[in-house]
Amino acid sequence: MKVVVINNLLKENHIILLRETAEQTGADLCFAASEAEIPEAYRDAEVLYGFGVNTARTSQNLKWLSVPSAGVDFLMKPGAFANEECILTNSSGAYxxxxxEHIIAVSLMMMRGLTGFYQETLNGKWGAPRPQKSLKNSRITVLGTGDIGCCFARRARAFEPAELIGVCRSGQCEEAAFDRVEAISALEKVLPTTDLLVMSLPDTPETVGILSRERIAMLPEGAYVVNVGRGSAIDEDALADSLDAGHLAGAALDVFRTEPLPADSRLWGTKNLLITPHVAGGLTLPYTLDRNVEMFCENLKNYAAGEPLLRVVDRIKGY
Amino acid sequence: MKVVVINNLLKENHIILLRETAEQTGADLCFAASEAEIPEAYRDAEVLYGFGVNTARTSQNLKWLSVPSAGVDFLMKPGAFANEECILTNSSGAYxxxxxEHIIAVSLMMMRGLTGFYQETLNGKWGAPRPQKSLKNSRITVLGTGDIGCCFARRARAFEPAELIGVCRSGQCEEAAFDRVEAISALEKVLPTTDLLVMSLPDTPETVGILSRERIAMLPEGAYVVNVGRGSAIDEDALADSLDAGHLAGAALDVFRTEPLPADSRLWGTKNLLITPHVAGGLTLPYTLDRNVEMFCENLKNYAAGEPLLRVVDRIKGY
Known part of the structure; x- marks a missing residue:
């Protein structure tokens, strides 16, 4: 069984774990720094761990593609897989x-005026106190209750919010940290009492534009929005209008409709908008990379043993 | 019983609560925007709630001074009280x-490189990924296990640190969120295994310079320091040297030996130093102000009933 690993961030501990797992499973392992650098002899690999987009599109032999990301929208286009039977797994759970930590950091930066203080400090200015808000007693809504939404809920709970509501497709989620979980059909009922809206949704036909102009207007004055899912979920122009008009008190976007954010985007100049360049869940955090590799190795054992794989993407749902 | 309240941030709900409490306790209440504006008839008040430094120094009639801050170092000088019997209470518990939230925000800003991203964003630049660190699996030491240290420990626990150690004068602290609590005499044993040192100490003769040059050097390379207590606790010059040399990965100071931080301080230009202008615990957060007023009202009932007061400052210990 030929297995290709594409990842130029791997450290020695990861390579040791991958080699050990290969030995246990009888895998013939090949490391490549990029897809273009896969040696000729491994282009027909059965398994690929990495962003093997071109391989998926061209190789009839690929039976399992394990991507290191949680989002898989870039693999949902027709023709993405030459082998229609190829299993796709993601790395939901690593991020x-x-x-x-990103969500909590940017939420507090906005609520506590820390971006303003930081700007003043950069200019050597000892600033005056600013209005502060707190996660304590805030009404928090988490749109998307997958691994990220649930992990956030567990940590946010410690901050003693007034209310912590999950919203997801089914309205079913077993995470105990939420006060309750609503179906997406109830979103408009929840928005008017949301002080902080955290969005951690995948990019699917159902989530595109879900935070529309009308729904942004339903959030109370002074509310905050944080998006760490996919940029397609927000009407960016409506969000910018709301921020510039002072309806929303702040927004922190890590994801955008177009990335990198174009130089001429109005978002660069939007009031109270905290932009980060899609780094909330980077593999530059050792823990994330460790978990990512561990999860692939666990799954490789399942694959070799003929057991069902974990984290298989539902190509109909898109996540 | 004449009671003076000095606080120009009070909202209607606070004034209502204070008036209700005055009625219940038979207090003759007077509001003043500043100490200089206390009407002549109330200068001999028995009770003052506010930063009544001049009144304490000059009035023989003052029996109880309740300050809205947690720190009381500015009242520890000889001659601070004309009436040596005057009881001093602080507002520990409100902050x-x-x-x-400040500690967690600035820790994550440093560990996740958010200050760097923010600087780039201000210049319209879509930055490249940076190294990230996480509270998860970090070894956290909290120097000072009063209200602030314990409240931090409870929230920090949710982030799943590798170790969460409290350090205090006695080595005794009942907060269950700590893995263990050490006496200050064991500080040097703890520093070499501390990734994040959180300092929430009062300003007392024992705490001055407690984070000395020698002890900063005992922290491992790449450690972070956050100080929200009093600036006197740190050898600022040694801290700046360590940051500039790249031994410490970052520090966030909200308090300084001299405040406002002088324009010519080297700290403004110190590498990886996040400065905030003593705003971590401001009364501009409605929750803090609410708790502050509630706590005074509870204590006023105790005072009127001849019951022991809560939060009495030990003038020997200095907190």
């Missing part, structure tokens, strides 16, 4: 910790 | 929430 919850990093992305949750 | 834990705000200051904890």
């Amino acid at each position: 919850g910790v990093a992305i949750t | 834990g929430v705000a200051i904890t």
Whole structure:
């Protein structure tokens, strides 16, 4: 069984674990720094762990593609897989910790005026006190209750919010940290009492534009929005209008409709908008990379043993 | 019983609560925007709630001074009280929430490189991924296990640190969120295994310079320091040297030896130093102000009933 691993961030501990697992499973392992650098002899590999987009599109032999990301929208186009039977797994579960810390950091930066203080400090200015808000007693809604939404809920719970509501497709989610979980059909009922809206949705036909102009207007004045899912979920122009008009008190976007964010985007100049360049869940956090490799190795054992794989993407749902 | 309240941030709900409490306790209440504006007839008040530094120094009639801050170092000088019997209470317990959110925000800003991203964003630049660190699996030491240190520990626990150690004068602290609590005499044993040192100490003769040059050097390379207590606790010059040399990965200071931080301080230009202008626990957070007023009202009932007061400052210990 030929197995290709494409990842130029791997450290020695990851390579040791991958080699050990290969030995246990009888895998013939090949490391490549990029897809273009896969040696000729491994282009017909059965398994690929990495962003093997071109291989998936061209190789009839690929039976399992394991991507290191949680989002898989870039593999949902028709023709993405030459082998229609190829199993696709994602790495949902590796990013919850990093992305949750991002959500809490940017939420507090906005609520506590820390971006303003930081700007003043950069200019050597000792600023005056600013209005502060707190996660305590805030009404928090988490749109998307997958690994990221649930991991955030568990940490956010410690901050004693007034209410912590999950919203997801089914309205079913077993995470105990939520006060309750609503179906997406109830979203408009929840928005008017949301002080902080956290969005951690995949990019699917159902989530595109879900935070529309009308729904942004339903959020109370002074509310905050944080998006760590996919940029397609928000009407960016409506969000910018709301921020510039002072309806929303702040927004923190890590994901955008077009990435990198174009130089001429109005978002660069939007009031109270905190932009980060899609780094909330980077593999530059050692824990995330460790979990990512561990999860692939667990799954490789399942694959070799003929057991069902974990984290298989439902190509109909798109996540 | 004449009671003066000095606080120009009070909202209607606070004034209502204070008036109700005055009625219940038979207090003759007077509001003043500043100490200089206390009407002549109330200068001999028995009770003052506010920063009544001049009144304490000059009035023989003052029996109880309740300050809205947690720190009381500015009242520890000889001659601070004309009436040596005057009881001093602080507002420890009102600031834990705000200051904890500050600590977590600045820690994550440093560990996740968010200050760097923010600087790039201000210049319209879509930055490249940066190294990330996480509270998860970090070894956290909290120096000072009062209200703030304990409140932080409870929230930090949710982030799944590798170790969460409290350090205090006695080595005794009942907060269950700590893995263990050490006496200050064991500080040097703890520093070499501390990834994040959180300092929430009062300013007392024992805490001055407690984070000395020698002890900063005992922290491992890449450690972070956050100080929300008092600036006197740190050898600022040694801290700046360590940051500039790249030994410490970052520090976030909200308090300084001299405040406002002088324009010519080297700290403004110190590498990886996040400065905030003593705003971690401001009364601009409605929750903090609410708790502050509630706590005074509870204590006023105790005072009127001849019951022991809560939060009495020990003038020997200095907190």
